[in-house]
Amino acid sequence: MIKAHMKGKKKEPVVYAFIDSQNVNLSIQNQGWRLDFDKFHVYLKDRYNIKKAFLFLGYIPKYQPMYKKLRSFGFTIIFKPTVVGNEGNTKGNVDAELVLQAMIEYEKYDKAIIATGDGDFYCLLNYLLKKRKLLSLFVPNKCRYSSLLRAFVSYIVFMTGLKEKLVYKKERH
Numbered sequence: 001m002i003k004a005h006m007k008g009k010k011k012e013p014v015v016y017a018f019i020d021s022q023n024v025n026l027s028i029q030n031q032g033w034r035l036d037f038d039k040f041h042v043y044l045k046d047r048y049n050i051k052k053a054f055l056f057l058g059y060i061p062k063y064q065p066m067y068k069k070l071r072s073f074g075f076t077i078i079f080k081p082t083v084v085g086n087e088g089n090t091k092g093n094v095d096a097e098l099v100l101q102a103m104i105e106y107e108k109y110d111k112a113i114i115a116t117g118d119g120d121f122y123c124l125l126n127y128l129l130k131k132r133k134l135l136s137l138f139v140p141n142k143c144r145y146s147s148l149l150r151a152f153v154s155y156i157v158f159m160t161g162l163k164e165k166l167v168y169k170k171e172r173h
Contacts, residue, residue: 013110015135017044017053018102019075020094020116027117027140028159035140035159036168038073043165045074048113048135054101056094058082095120102128111135115159119146126151 028035037055044050055070059079067077078101080094095118102112102124112128114121115138128134134155139145142158149156159166 012049013135014108015048015050015111015113016102016105016109017048017050017113017115018098019053019055019138020098020114020118020121021055021057022094023116023118024138024140024159027144030144031141031160031163033163034168035166037070037075039166039168041073041075043162044113050113051109052076052105054078054098054105056080056098056101058094099124106133109133113138115140117141117145117149119148122146122148122151125149125155129155 025035041053044053053075054077055075056078057067057080060082070077078094078097080097098114098116099121102114110133112133113136114125114128114134117139125134125137129152134152136157137149137152137155138157138159139149140159142160
């Protein structure tokens with residue numbers, strides 16, 4: 001009975017999102033606004049029916065409350081240890097972690113959303129495209145992103161155009 005009922009229905013694809021949080025966050029801040037990560041997760045769930053959203057971050061102990069909040073929004077956080085550079089700035093490049101996680105999870109999703117403006121992900125995007133697993137490439141800044149990503153222009157969603165939906169607005173009391 002279940003088989004007959006399911007026969008005419010098309011299976012919803014399982015969609016996972018892989019988000020280069022540093023690139024997304026800084027690119028959006030450079031445009032003069034802040035991304036509301038809660039709204040972003042809700043948008044991905046409502047619009048793309050994502051089953052899982054991975055957020056890649058450099059780990060800094062003092063930001064534990066922020067990490068807890070991001071988890072409460074529904075993100076799965078993958079951390080990279082950070083190092084302090086010669087200029088005193090903290091670095092936690094998450095590129096390898098994002099690519100590795102996308103491959104670890106590969107059999108579990110039908111389609112992937114990658115969020116970054118970084119051309120270092122060209123090889124992953126190209127592979128996902130060839131395997132028909134690339135759903136969308138979310139680019140945070142329409143004016144500043146790697147020219148390598150132009151190869152995926154028909155998959156690009158510019159987050160700049162989603163500002164009204166995703167902007168963080170301080171609560172008024």
